[in-house]
Amino acid sequence: MSSKNQAANGKASHNNEREFGGTLGAVCIPIFLPLTVLFLVCVSRSPEAAVLQWPPPLPTIDQLWDPLAALLILSWISLHAVLYLLPFGKVSEGLVLRDGARLKYPINGFHSLCISGVLLILLLMLKAPVGSLYELTLPLAACAIGVSFMLSVFLYFRSFLAPPHALALGGTTGNPLYDFFIGRELNPRIGHFDLKFFCELRPGLIGWVVINLGMLMKEVELQGSPSLAMILVNSFQLLYVADALWNEEAVLTTMDIVHDGFGFMLVFGDLAWVPFTYGLQAAFLVLHPQALSPLGAAAIITLNGIGYYIFRKSNSQKNQFRRNPAHPSVARLETIATATGKRLLVSGWWGLVRHPNYLGDLLMALAWSLPCGFSHLLPYFYLIYFTVLLIHREARDERHCRAKYGLAWETYCRHVPYRILPYIY
Incomplete structure (x- = not known):
């Protein structure tokens, strides 16, 4: 898209187009989607596993907080931040930005997945209780939601320090609620560390695979061996994640990277929604084995x-x-x-x-x-x-x-x- 067309579309977006229900969506989605995550996790752990049961299974405050879960979430994000900075893989350029620049990105997500796999194998060899992730799923989800809100607030306020050409088209409506939700800055960076690119495929996507493995190990604890259904779910979703990271360079041309600002919508989706709702099949199978x-x-x-x-x-x-x-x-x-x-x-x-x-x-x-x-x-x-x-x-x-x-x-x-x-x- 040329700079002239982008400016025209930016003006139209600023004046007319507000996605996801505009201000109403920007207020409701950050409230109801986190509640949906917690609700679905509770349902997957209940004997009935009925989405429409009434009253719905609701977590208590004690069930939502566990210091170990907070430590695991922060350690996991920190681990992948370090792996992101390691000189593995190649460096690729993104598409041309409005100011004519092209940002550089480290394409080493698949290396991060492999290193994570090696670390998990070592933990299993050391008899680490990986299956305990099942009991921690609810506080882990709550902590991931909390991190999503904190990062989104940070991104919103730091976006006011960014130059105009670094802002996302459609993310500067002047409505604080909507701009917080949709994201003001297109490619927020700390030095060369691209926050959006990092979150897009690293901690949440690989975390999804780790949580699935925890569900499989919990089933082994309960049943003595993993079921064929659990093995298929784990294998299919591992293939999906491995493919995404093997082809990580392709994400540089997607709408998320090229067009959307980095606000609550993408932060929450990357860090909380993906790892805790995409793997509901594995969580379901723990207490509801299928032949x-x-x-x-x-x-x-x-x-x-x-x-x-x-x-x-x-x-x-x-x-x-x-x-x-x-x-x-x-x-x-x-x-x-x-x-x-x-x-x-x-x-x-x-x-x-x-x-x-x-x-x-x-x-x-x-x-x-x-x-x-x-x-x-x-x-x-x-x-x-x-x-x-x-x-x-x-x-x-x-x-x-x-x-x-x-x-x-x-x-x-x-x-x-x-x-x-x-x-x-």
């Missing part, structure tokens, strides 16, 4: 494999095209020229639907839930939430691209009429 036949397991593995293949291939094609349209793997794909000088893909994976990566994501989400059977709604929370999230994100993308590409986007939509699901939506 899974070899044929059923094979079908679920196949479904996850198909979803992963679509997700990875489509994302790789998009990222390669964005970085080097002349690369042999994408050079022959059909495109549409735009007034910005960029071209839109209308063949390959992106000629099938407008968001084939979302289709792959949803197939994987279904595969993560199926090992938990059909007796409870809780394991399908992620699938339901993610469907709503991706439809909302697709609508945001649609508005953004329509404003950015104009008639070229209309032409693209005629070529690719389906958004996520071929011939349906």
Whole structure:
């Protein structure tokens, strides 16, 4: 996007567009989403595991606070901050900013995952009670929520020290509640340490895998061995996290990094929502074991494999095209020229639907839930939430691209009429 177009869109965003329900959403979401996290954790630990039970299971103050949980959260974030700074991997440049600069990012998230894995193996060899993470899940979630609020407050106030070109388009409405929620500064940094990039894929995403392992070890304590359903859930979600970190460079072209400010919305999502709601299937299976036949397991593995293949291939094609349209793997794909000088893909994976990566994501989400059977709604929370999230994100993308590409986007939509699901939506 050119500086002129960005300025125009920034003005429109400032005057008219407020996402996520505007001020009302900015007030309600920071209240209800943390409560939702705590509620879902409580439900996953209750014998009924019923999302709609009344009265709902509510935690007491004693259950929400544990000094060990606070120590673990702070130690975990500190560990990954140190790993972020280590000279592993390569350094990659982000997209061009409004002032013409390109920030540099250390691409070493996969190294952090591997080091975390080695440390966990050592803990298991030393007979550390990793399964106790199950009992600590509630205070861990409460501490993660507390850290999210504190970091968001820090980011909001420090954003007033940032130069105008460093602020996010749409994050400077002048409404303190909304700007706190959506994020004022685009790429807040302490020296060369990029806070948004660090939080995006490091402590929360890898923490999700660690919590899953804790659930598996708790099941081993209770049942003597992990169930096939638990092994599948852990394996699928580990693959997802490992893939994200192996392809960490691709996050530099996403809306989160390129467009959105770093405020409560992303901070809470990265540090609290992801690790404590994305792994509800593993938490559910601890007290609600499910029998899974070899044929059923094979079908679920196949479904996850198909979803992963679509997700990875489509994302790789998009990222390669964005970085080097002349690369042999994408050079022959059909495109549409735009007034910005960029071209839109209308063949390959992106000629099938407008968001084939979302289709792959949803197939994987279904595969993560199926090992938990059909007796409870809780394991399908992620699938339901993610469907709503991706439809909302697709609508945001649609508005953004329509404003950015104009008639070229209309032409693209005629070529690719389906958004996520071929011939349906």
